[in-house]
Amino acid sequence: MSEAVCLKCGTLKHGPWVRCHRCGHLPADVVDKAKHEMTSTHCLSQADLKTIAAQIQSGHPRHFDPRQLERFVAALRTTRLDSRTKEQLVANVVRWAVILGAGGGVFWFFHWLTR
Template identity: 35%
Template structure:
């Protein structure tokens, strides 16, 4: 299991690419999938994920580094997980 933050409602869900159990959001675009993949336990501690989740719940916009986001979009398109 690789818990992730739902970027639609801020809930913690079981995986980046599954529907959110709270709001039902399912990442469909490469961009949305990449953003959800970035906010997983694979890369952040649960404490940090909870911090991001609270920001989403508060209606705050999360800023993503465009260069890193571009790399993650490539990972999604190629069907591979980054190792960094």
């Protein structure tokens, strides 16, 4: 499991896109997600994360190289599902599970009746 720094309060958290347990911040847009990805163990060492966390906690926000940030944003846009797509995928899976489950229930009911 990866660790990341909350860029709002400087707390170490489990994963770059999860809600911070201290301040409640949840990276929502693609730029915020890219910044949190860049300050995670996917990209940095644990020691670097602790240094960044201490800087943020002492009031020094993290600055990002604009070109590097744009590369991460572009990569997220092309390789990751956005949250709306994930919600649609989950809704479709649930919808089909209900339809197939109901169809299977009807099948077994009539099978039981005709025995």
